[in-house]
Amino acid sequence: MPDECQPDLLSSAADDRDLFAGRLSAFVAPVAQDAGAISKDPAALLVAEAVHAAFGDACSPDGLTRSELAAACAGAVAPQVFDSRFELFVALGMLQRSRDKLYDHKYVFNPASSAALLVYERLSDVGGVQEIVMLLDRIRDALRQGSADQDSVERMLTKVRRELSINADHLLHLVRSGAFDQLIAERRHHQAGDQLLEDAREVVKLAAERFPRLARAGAMLITDALRYSASVNEFVARLFDRAQATRDFSMLLPEQYRTAALTSPLASLAEVFTRVVFDPPCLVLPPEQLLATVREYQPALAPNRPPRPADLPPGPDPLELVRERAATARLRRWSAMQLLLQGGSETDLSGPLRASWRGTVDVIVNALIASADPLIPITVELSDELLVDPGGPVTYFTPITIRREAMVITEVDPAAESVVKGGRGA
Amino acid sequence: MPDATYSLARVRALGVAHVPGDRGGLESLRAAADQAGRRLVDVLGPDGKPGITLGWRIGDEPSVLDEPLSEICRQVTVSVQLMLAACLRCCWPDPAEPLYPGGAATEADVFRALDGLRSQASGPEHSEAGKGVHSSRKSALRVLRACAFLEPGAEDGRIRLGSAIALWTPSEIAELARNYDLLPSPRGGAS
Numbered sequence: 258m259p260d261e262c263q264p265d266l267l268s269s270a271a272d273d274r275d276l277f278a279g280r281l282s283a284f285v286a287p288v289a290q291d292a293g294a295i296s297k298d299p300a301a302l303l304v305a306e307a308v309h310a311a312f313g314d315a316c317s318p319d320g321l322t323r324s325e326l327a328a329a330c331a332g333a334v335a336p337q338v339f340d341s342r343f344e345l346f347v348a349l350g351m352l353q354r355s356r357d358k359l360y361d362h363k364y365v366f367n368p369a370s371s372a373a374l375l376v377y378e379r380l381s382d383v384g385g386v387q388e389i390v391m392l393l394d395r396i397r398d399a400l401r402q403g404s405a406d407q408d409s410v411e412r413m414l415t416k417v418r419r420e421l422s423i424n425a426d427h428l429l430h431l432v433r434s435g436a437f438d439q440l441i442a443e444r445r446h447h448q449a450g451d452q453l454l455e456d457a458r459e460v461v462k463l464a465a466e467r468f469p470r471l472a473r474a475g476a477m478l479i480t481d482a483l484r485y486s487a488s489v490n491e492f493v494a495r496l497f498d499r500a501q502a503t504r505d506f507s508m509l510l511p512e513q514y515r516t517a518a519l520t521s522p523l524a525s526l527a528e529v530f531t532r533v534v535f536d537p538p539c540l541v542l543p544p545e546q547l548l549a550t551v552r553e554y555q556p557a558l559a560p561n562r563p564p565r566p567a568d569l570p571p572g573p574d575p576l577e578l579v580r581e582r583a584a585t586a587r588l589r590r591w592s593a594m595q596l597l598l599q600g601g602s603e604t605d606l607s608g609p610l611r612a613s614w615r616g617t618v619d620v621i622v623n624a625l626i627a628s629a630d631p632l633i634p635i636t637v638e639l640s641d642e643l644l645v646d647p648g649g650p651v652t653y654f655t656p657i658t659i660r661r662e663a664m665v666i667t668e669v670d671p672a673a674e675s676v677v678k679g680g681r682g683a
Numbered sequence: 684m685p686d687a688t689y690s691l692a693r694v695r696a697l698g699v700a701h702v703p704g705d706r707g708g709l710e711s712l713r714a715a716a717d718q719a720g721r722r723l724v725d726v727l728g729p730d731g732k733p734g735i736t737l738g739w740r741i742g743d744e745p746s747v748l749d750e751p752l753s754e755i756c757r758q759v760t761v762s763v764q765l766m767l768a769a770c771l772r773c774c775w776p777d778p779a780e781p782l783y784p785g786g787a788a789t790e791a792d793v794f795r796a797l798d799g800l801r802s803q804a805s806g807p808e809h810s811e812a813g814k815g816v817h818s819s820r821k822s823a824l825r826v827l828r829a830c831a832f833l834e835p836g837a838e839d840g841r842i843r844l845g846s847a848i849a850l851w852t853p854s855e856i857a858e859l860a861r862n863y864d865l866l867p868s869p870r871g872g873a874s
Contacts, residue, residue: 539830540847547767548865550764550768557801
């Protein structure tokens, strides 16, 4: 059977399988015919629970057929496991043939077996002590409702006393000779020692008020309840001693951790870690990060007025002179381009215009600078041809085309205006 | 060697430990540190005597952005960073001198240096304005002392740089010295 299909009853979280199997054997011993009456296979109980769940979910008053049951249990137990248990369930009366539909071979679930499954689960989860709690509740209810006579109350008080006595002896035996693992497994079943004592006192008080003759039985019950409570304390003390010596916290339940954290004084909680070594607190803060943060929080600088400019020396403004020189150079360049255009809008220079490298370079450079100047309305296009004249003064030349462009003056620009006017005047 | 390993663990747990009395002990401790990717750094103990602390080997320093480190290390708040910057400036009057161990400064000087910075109320820690500037600064000092960036509170109440500062590399300290004027000064603003 796959592990994920196992319910909690026999899982390690609910209880140890072997321990529960042992407890189950002891539970059935009073009515068993022989020592082999209890299946050692934990799957047996799983099949019964799967069958119980199938009936509980089916809502079918007519019952279920074997095949319907097998299909419903297929997710929880393997088919061969189901088959191995089915006939036994029928033989022992857990599954009963439906009397109305004999020809249908349908089965119904016996409620007595359903109650047994609930008991098994309680036995696994909280052990037999829970039965004492329930018995006390029943006596209390019966006394309050006046539904029990003196003899039945006395019988129940005696039964509770014996239960408490047996559990107290069991705990003392464990404390003296039980292995630590046994104590750990048993601890969940004896969490309510003080509560049991309180419940017993309340029941004895009610019983004595209603049936004064039961005072002696009540006193005996209180004596054994005290003995059980003392056994629980001794049991817990042994657990704590061992846990403290070995620093084993596995015995504490989550709720006990929480309670300790909420209610214990700080010094007691800190005591646990007196022999534990910790790293000192760590803070990674490189100077680079520090400087970045400081930069972010630097105070805003007060606005500084720029210093007054120095007085200009006498004579013409040098900046104005520079501007004039630039305008003159542009005008000269524009005039040179107009000369090349010869009044037209486009011209091709297919050969050197000067009989020297220097003159030819001047023409080309002037044309390229003029083309790059947004205030001179020409464009220059260089051909990808190469003219070669091995015998000439300029041995090679790349033809260029110069075009005049329309110029739009969008703003009042004295420099552009001077070029246009100069061009017109030239 | 086991003794040296235990001694190394002791230095790690204590933060700062006294220098071993014998030369051989110091050498084996140094070897154990080297084997663990760490190095011994000379510092001053809380009693003013020479001590040693554990730093990372140069080049093996963990990065702030390394995820595991960011999980185990406390995140540094802005107020703690600014407090450390002010402490550095107040305890390090001359950037030409070594940063560590530096001098001592009063809390008043350090707080005055912080007064010159832009208010953090407009920064990411808006809630600090409500918490109270003074308690926030005191809290930042406690964090820095706990993490060894400052010496634990001395009887004279003065602030001194802690052993964690000694772990900064020379290049990091040079970077700080270059930006010395950025550090908040008790005389107000950048000097």
